[in-house]
Amino acid sequence: MKTHTRAVVIGGGVVGVSVLYHLAKLGWSDVVLVERSELTSGSTWHAAGGMHTINGDTNMSYLQSYTVKIYEELERESGLSCGIHRVGCLYVAANEQCYDYFKMERARARHLGLDLEFVSMDEVKKINPLIETKHFISALFDPNDGHVDPSSVTNAYAKAARNKGAEIYRNTPVIELKPTPSGGWLVVTSQGTIETEVVINAAGLWGREVGALVGLNLPIMPMEHMYVVTNEIPEVAALGQEIPMSIDFDGESYLRQEGKGLLIGTYENAAKHWSVDGTPQSFGHELLENDLDRITDAMAVAMERYPCLVEGGIKRIINGPMIFAPDGNPIIGPVRGLRNYFVATGVMAGFSQAGGVGLAVAQWVIDGEPGMDVFAMDVARFGDHVNKSYVLEKTMENYRRRFTITCPNEELPAARPLKTSPVYDKLRAEGAVFGAANGWEYPLWFAPKGVDPVEKPSFRRSNAFPHVAAECKAVREQVGLFETSSYAKFEVTGNGASAFLDKLMTNKLPSKDGRAGLCPMLTPKGQVLGDLTVTRLSPERYLLIGSPTATEYYMRWFQSHLPADDSVAVRDVTADWMGFSLTGPKTREVLSQLTTEDLSHAAFPFLAARQMTVGLAKALVIRVSFTGELGFEIYCEPKFQRHILDRLCAAGAAHGLRLCGVRALNSLRLEKGYGSWGREFSIDYNAAEAGIEKLTKLDKGEFIGRDAAAVAFKAGAKRKLAIMAVDVAETDPIGNEPVLQNGKVIGRLTSAGYGHTVGTAIALSYLPVELAKPGSKVEIEVLGEMRPATILAEPPYDPSGARMRA
Structure with missing residues (x-):
């Protein structure tokens, strides 16, 4: 066994071998994989092997498409079969909401060059004569989908990786992980110790245990998942060719052909966690006890929709553990505070996603960035509120909803409310309908008196539409009040604070106390990493404000660039600063009643900031706006927020002040053409494309991404x-x-x-x-x-x- 290598991948499931293969493919041939038992142990070996391209996130759809396409390449490179059955998949809809979802997915697939098309019920019957079409109103066919053999795919990845110089050590459990002074790791195994630059935790069911070796509590949890393989069915045997896979969202089941029988699985409501306190080290190629009672209801529905199942009988039952993250997406990327430690776990749909996950992680390790916006999978999407209890609640919700259509305006209820500001109950009493970001509750919109504060899920205009319109009108004509407590807030202090921020930001920092600036951040390759408002409170103290969903993402970036001399400290102070945004043409009239400060444009210009008294409370007021109207953001200690809300509402009553939510904010910012982080501003776009040339001062000295930005500006977008x-x-x-x-x-x-x-x-x-x-x-x-x-x-x-x- 090697004693030194560039990277060690821990875990020999399909995700681990994919990471290994892609590292070698991208030029890191001196890499190894260590597996505690045999390849495919854990979840991989008993997976149903389905491969699908559809995903609600466009970039994840791209990576799933990549995963599906790479199997032929693997066969050529390894000389081994992957057991590819590219039979396509019929997605069937039993209601209008599911039909709308299919329309949305087909449209999105066009951008990826995927050929998804609707087929009539007559065509469905030709493609799959086993379906009782009277239960459905539409069907979408994806010819790219199908299924593969899990063990064959894993071994093909492994051999292709070995062919490129990688090595695999089986029956080699990791006992300890020790950081080295150089920023690498000592991987202590039962067969010896390997010194490496980078560690990638791809341990699947044992991801929690490998994480615990470095003090990391990964937000993943195993769930029991069951599928059934039937005996030979005469109708199937008589088909003469393999039928496509079928996914019935309303029936919450998936089905494919298995020889002359069928394989059918469900994501049942009677879901069950497994091994909550840790995966046993002795577990490997075992299955769990059968529990058919859990899936009886779903199977009854499936028998109505695929009548031949009634006569099929059960050949075998597969009940095995699968690893889930709270939102069902993989968990990948570098971990804050652990230098050169990456994770690639929580991949429950391994044969749809492992190829894309392996590619993104390998690029991240080698290039320092994943090559595209993968925030939907980034470990940094989870904040410090995500503990074991939270994971248990959300994984249960996610499993049960695996085939439940979630509408774009739908907010899921599990593990909520969790983080609430001091005015949460007051806003709720005023009709607030809440969403959640990074665990924080924030108003989406407000239901007027006499209107039920509930939004009906829809792909179309919802019952919130007229009320959001009224909020927008109030902002444009009078004054609106938004709560901003959930915004990510960071305090950067120390005698090196200015130099530290100057290195990260593309724009010049505010040169005076009491001034703010709009400051993007770039990756070394010049892609847009972030977008922040930076306020200088003193020469050695800055307040940074950004998107709530990016809190952990930004903290990881800040901490990874801190100087070693302790001249700079960065703290997440989101919970220390509650806030409001007061905006609209009547804003000055309202706020001037609560302070003795001069709020005129001459005395308080755009991007000015000032500590002042609002009502009876101390607050930091920043003149900034995301609506395109005159606006001030007001931040205070939590103990003052209720007081400030009461005073603002009282002062604003005569001026038509209206409480507003994020739905109105989004409409207003679109009217102004303002981009937002995670949508217009992400690493999918470089500085020239994003149009931030005015906020990118190439003459201010060195900053991360400067050289790449200069090249992009010179070349033109x-x-x-x-x-x-x-x-x-x-x-x-x-x-x-x-x-x-x-x-x-x-x-x-x-x-x-x-x-x-x-x-x-x-x-x-x-x-x-x-x-x-x-x-x-x-x-x-x-x-x-x-x-x-x-x-x-x-x-x-x-x-x-x-x-x-x-």
């Missing part, structure tokens, strides 16, 4: 962020829909929604520069309909920004 007005009827685009010109896909929407005060749907998209000319006509596919859209020369609302700077 090949695509630009375009704003479009979309002609809609009663259904609005929401984001990720394809943009077509002359029938050809030229981009996808990053954000979209209805602009309530301009009277049209607004969309943002990165388009080829030559096709993004103002006045150009394009089409947006919105739930199966091609809607005409026009590229605008400027945002439709106050393009000069005069109102915000008034």
Whole structure:
């Protein structure tokens, strides 16, 4: 066994061998994998082997498509069969909501070049004569899908990796992980110790145990999952060819052919965790005790929809553990505070996702970034609120909803409310309908008196639409009040604070106390990493504010670049600063009643910040706006927030003040053409494409990504962020829909929604520069309909920004 290597992958399931293979493929041939038992132990060996390209996240769909496509390459490179059955998959819909979901997914697939098409019930019957079509109203066929043999795929990855120089050590459990002074690791195993630069935890069912070796509590939990293989069924044997897979969302089941019988599995409501306190080291190629009572109801529905199952009988029952994250997505990436330690776990859909996960993790290890925005899988999407109890509640919810259609406006209830601001109960009493981000509850919209504060899930305009419109109108004409307590907030202090931030930010830092600035951050390759408001409180103290979902993501970035001399400290102070955004043309009239400070434009210009008294409470007030109107953000200690809310509401009553939520904020920012983090600003786009040249000061000295940004600006962007007005009827685009010109896909929407005060749907998209000319006509596919859209020369609302700077 080697004693030194560049990277050690821990875990010999399909995810681990995929990571190993991709590391070697990308040039790191001096890598090894250690497996506690045999390859495929744990979950891989008993998986059903389904492969699918559909996913609600566009980039994850791309990585799943990559996973499906790589199997042929693996066969060529390894000389081994992967047991590929590319028979396609029929997704059947029993209700209109599921039908809408299919329309959305087909549209998104166009951008990825995937050929998904609707088929009639007559065609369904031809493709799969076993389906009783009377239960369904539509069907979507994906020819890319199918299934593979789990053990064959794993061994093909392993051999292809070995062919490129990688080594695999079986029956080699990891006993200890020790950091080295150089930033690497000592991997202590039962067969000896390996010194390595990088460790990748791909231990699957044992991911928690491997994480615990370094003090890490990974948010994953095993769930029991059962599927049934039937005896030979005459109707199946008589088909003469293999039928496509079928997924019945309403029936919560999946089905495929297995020889001359069928394999059917369910994600039942009577779900069950397994080995909550840790996976036994002795577990490997065992199955769990059969528990058919759990799936009886789902099987009864399946027998109605596939009648031949009634006569099939059971050949064998597979009940095995699968690893789940709270939201069902994989957990990958570097871990904050653990240098050169990566995770690649929580991959419950391994044969749809392992190839893409392996590619992204290998690129992250080698290049320092994953090559595309993978935040939906990033371990940093979870905050410090994600403990064992939280994981238990959310994994149970996720398992039960695996085949339940979740609408874009739907907020799931498990493990909520968790983090609440001091005014949570007051806002709820005022009709707030809440969402959650990083564990924090925040208002989505407010139901007026007499209206039930519940939003009905939908892919179309919901019952919230007129109330959000009224909130937008109040902001544009009078004054709106948004709660901002959930915003990510960081305090950077120390005599090295300025130099530290100057290295991270593309823009010049505020040069005076009491000033704020808009400061993006880039990766070393010049891709957009972040977007923050930076306020200088003193020469050695700064407050940074950003998106709530990016809290852990930003903290990881900050900590990984801290100087070693303790001259800088970074703290997450989100819970220490509660806040509001007061915005609209009547804002000064309201706030001036609560303070003796001069709020005039001359005394308090845009991006000024000041410590002042609001009512009777101390607060930090920053003049900034995300709505395009005059606005102030007000931050205070939690003990003062209720007082400030009461005083603002009392002072605003005469000026038409209205409580507002994030739905209105999103509509208002679209009317201004403002991008947001995770949509327009992500590592999918470089500085030139994102249009942040004015916020990127190449002459200010060195900063991360400067050289790459300079090259991008000099070369010019090949695509630009375009704003479009979309002609809609009663259904609005929401984001990720394809943009077509002359029938050809030229981009996808990053954000979209209805602009309530301009009277049209607004969309943002990165388009080829030559096709993004103002006045150009394009089409947006919105739930199966091609809607005409026009590229605008400027945002439709106050393009000069005069109102915000008034």
